[in-house]
Amino acid sequence: xxxxxxxxxxxxxxxxxxxxxxxxxxxxQFVAEKGYSNSADDFYKGLKAREVESTTGFKDGxxxxxxxxxxVIKPGLFLIKFSNGIEWNALDKKPIKVAFVxxxxxxxxxxxxxLLSKIARKLMDDEFRTSILxxxxxxxxxxxxxxI
Amino acid sequence: MAKKIVAxxxxxxxxxxxxxxAEAIEKAAKEMGYEVKVETDGAMGAENKLTDEDxxxxxxxxxxxxxxxxxxxxTGKKLLIASSNDAINDGKALxxxxxKEATVFGKKGSKVGKIQxxxxxxxxxxxxxxxxxxxxxxxxxIAAGLILTIANLYAFQKDDLGRIVKWxxxxxxxxxxxxxxxxQVGQVGFKLMIPLFAGFVAxxxxxxxxxxxxxxxxxxANDAELxxxxxxxxxIAALLVAFIVGYFVKLLKKIKWPKIFxxxxxxxxxxxxxxxxxxxxxxxxxxxxxxxxxDALYSWLNWVNSHSSxxxxxxxxxxxxMMGFDLGGPVNKTALIFGTAVFTDTMAKYGPMHANFVxxxxxxxxxxxxxxxxxxxxIIWKKKFSKDEKTAASAALGMGLxxxxxxxxxxxxxxxxxxxxxxxxxxAVAGGLVAATGCKxxxxxxxxxxTFIGYIExxxxxxTWILCVSAGIAVxxxxxxxxxxxxxxxxxxxxxx
Numbered sequence: 001x002x003x004x005x006x007x008x009x010x011x012x013x014x015x016x017x018x019x020x021x022x023x024x025x026x027x028x029q030f031v032a033e034k035g036y037s038n039s040a041d042d043f044y045k046g047l048k049a050r051e052v053e054s055t056t057g058f059k060d061g062x063x064x065x066x067x068x069x070x071x072v073i074k075p076g077l078f079l080i081k082f083s084n085g086i087e088w089n090a091l092d093k094k095p096i097k098v099a100f101v102x103x104x105x106x107x108x109x110x111x112x113x114x115l116l117s118k119i120a121r122k123l124m125d126d127e128f129r130t131s132i133l134x135x136x137x138x139x140x141x142x143x144x145x146x147x148i
Numbered sequence: 149m150a151k152k153i154v155a156x157x158x159x160x161x162x163x164x165x166x167x168x169x170a171e172a173i174e175k176a177a178k179e180m181g182y183e184v185k186v187e188t189d190g191a192m193g194a195e196n197k198l199t200d201e202d203x204x205x206x207x208x209x210x211x212x213x214x215x216x217x218x219x220x221x222x223t224g225k226k227l228l229i230a231s232s233n234d235a236i237n238d239g240k241a242l243x244x245x246x247x248k249e250a251t252v253f254g255k256k257g258s259k260v261g262k263i264q265x266x267x268x269x270x271x272x273x274x275x276x277x278x279x280x281x282x283x284x285x286x287x288x289x290i291a292a293g294l295i296l297t298i299a300n301l302y303a304f305q306k307d308d309l310g311r312i313v314k315w316x317x318x319x320x321x322x323x324x325x326x327x328x329x330x331x332q333v334g335q336v337g338f339k340l341m342i343p344l345f346a347g348f349v350a351x352x353x354x355x356x357x358x359x360x361x362x363x364x365x366x367x368x369a370n371d372a373e374l375x376x377x378x379x380x381x382x383x384i385a386a387l388l389v390a391f392i393v394g395y396f397v398k399l400l401k402k403i404k405w406p407k408i409f410x411x412x413x414x415x416x417x418x419x420x421x422x423x424x425x426x427x428x429x430x431x432x433x434x435x436x437x438x439x440x441x442x443d444a445l446y447s448w449l450n451w452v453n454s455h456s457s458x459x460x461x462x463x464x465x466x467x468x469x470m471m472g473f474d475l476g477g478p479v480n481k482t483a484l485i486f487g488t489a490v491f492t493d494t495m496a497k498y499g500p501m502h503a504n505f506v507x508x509x510x511x512x513x514x515x516x517x518x519x520x521x522x523x524x525x526x527i528i529w530k531k532k533f534s535k536d537e538k539t540a541a542s543a544a545l546g547m548g549l550x551x552x553x554x555x556x557x558x559x560x561x562x563x564x565x566x567x568x569x570x571x572x573x574x575x576a577v578a579g580g581l582v583a584a585t586g587c588k589x590x591x592x593x594x595x596x597x598x599t600f601i602g603y604i605e606x607x608x609x610x611x612t613w614i615l616c617v618s619a620g621i622a623v624x625x626x627x628x629x630x631x632x633x634x635x636x637x638x639x640x641x642x643x644x645x
Binding site for chain 2 (some may be wrong): 050053054055056058059064066067068091092102104108110113114116117118119120121123124
């Protein structure tokens with residue numbers, strides 16, 4: 001995985017959020033802090049807007065919220081682990097424990113967008129999902145993603 | 149052989165769900181023993197694009213998308229439309245659902261998922277059918293027209309005074325013979341292009357069984373001898389024949405034929421019935437009015453001629469308008485024949501000083517207005533015409549310059565009402581102006597070039613004729629450019645693709 005898109009710094013343990021709205025707020029904050037978006041609030045709104053169209057909650061407690069709002073500066077992948085299971089209206093109705101967040105620039109290079117889409121494909125891999133869910137060590141998580 | 153699935157996935161952002169859905173369908177399909185190909189219409193554009201062949205060979209098609217994907221390319225295939233999450237949630241269940249519930253896509257008015265079929269298509273049917281016919285006609289118009297053009301140029305000869313008034317081929321020389329033959333080649337092309345056009349328009353409406361009846365019907369409708377008229381019905385009659393045949397064949401297809409006949413319905417029963425039907429229609433419903441109408445028109449022109457000697461502009465404009473109306477069809481031919489007849493008649497009776505030049509001069513001034521007007525419009529409004537049309541327009545330029553009016557036919561057939569108005573207006577202007585200024589056309593090319601290749605007496609040598617004809621061309625081009633409809637442009641582009 002391209003270091004610009006994902007590195008170990010892009011992993012975040014959210015220990016406080018209990019609702020989807022709080023989760024989106026803290027994700028917006030985190031993405032902006034890391035310099036992938038120039039507005040935490042815009043990114044937060046982008047996530048919400050996307051969620052209205054259809055759920056990004058997947059199954060086994062994994063979600064893939066993403067935004068391509070105008071505040072996005074560069075393509076990025078973030079791994080957020082929630083201490084509290086978050087109600088997300090996921091496909092299997094289970095609360096979400098892990099979110100793969102994508103920041104998608106409106107005019108990103110094909111190469112970078114391809115990497116982001118690879119992540120999406122990888123989520124369909126049962127083994128990959130299990131390894132993300134079962135490990136809490138940032139290094140192991142980071143390695144798993146780097147192999148994509 | 150393994151059964152085949154094709155699918156298209158898409159989502160709003162085009163990064164996440166598009167690919168998750170694609171992955172889900174690929175995995176599930178393989179597990180279930182299918183051969184599978186999934187096109188992802190994501191932020192990077194369509195990847196792993198389905199080819200016509202892929203779709204043709206597929207047993208089952210799935211669209212798993214959250215945005216509108218045009219399903220038209222899956223026409224005739226069993227198609228299921230679902231959301232991306234349906235695929236992501238359970239790819240296997242989605243495929244099983246498709247196996248059970250997918251319906252053959254393409255029945256007009258039928259609904260698949262959220263998408264209603266046939267909305268936009270319905271509006272453009274007339275143009276779509278006509279354009280499909282025209283796309284087959286254009287190469288023939290160009291080939292025949294340009295060969296005719298060459299032969300036509302050669303046919304003008306100088307008389308003893310050095311005036312270019314004689315037209316004809318000296319078949320005693322080998323060059324003359326060759327050119328005479330080439331002229332015939334062009335004529336054959338023009339003769340064939342009418343049934344060719346009608347055949348493909350009818351085929352576009354009702355498929356193969358409609359082709360033979362439309363070609364035979366249009367041939368008769370365009371043949372002066374068969375109709376016992378002075379001229380055939382031209383492309384307007386062909387258009388009429390094509391649509392009558394098209395919808396008649398469609399009707400015949402709806403009949404529940406007994407099972408034992410079914411295999412021969414499309415190759416024998418429908419073509420025979422439809423050909424018989426259209427032939428009778430052409431002879432008794434289309435043909436007789438054409439013949440009678442031409443006779444009436446001819447008498448009327450005689451009346452106008454005898455009552456308008458003080459205002460030649462009226463006769464000139466009428467003759468011009470008729471020339472532009474159907475480009476080689478009955479109205480055009482009537483005007484042309486009338487012009488020649490009046491000229492030779494009065495010339496023999498009263499000599500060159502007192503002969504009536506008006507109808508012939510007007511008809512020759514108008515003859516090139518339509519093809520040159522079309523050409524000019526494609527030059528000024530480049531974006532309003534498709535690539536094929538522009539090619540056809542440059543051929544129309546060549547034909548127009550030597551007075552072959554048929555070069556404009558593809559354009560008129562595509563959009564008859566607007567184009568006929570444009571051609572009639574421009575041709576009337578040219579015809580009216582040359583009559584008003586007192587130009588006298590003895591012989592030569594009926595186009596602006598006639599002033600050089602031909603012999604025309606005019607108030608200001610060379611200039612008057614060119615100005616009058618060019619004014620007509622400009623009027624035609626202007627009306628075409630300003631009234632050109634989006635529906636025609638779109639239909640032309642679609643046919644090309």
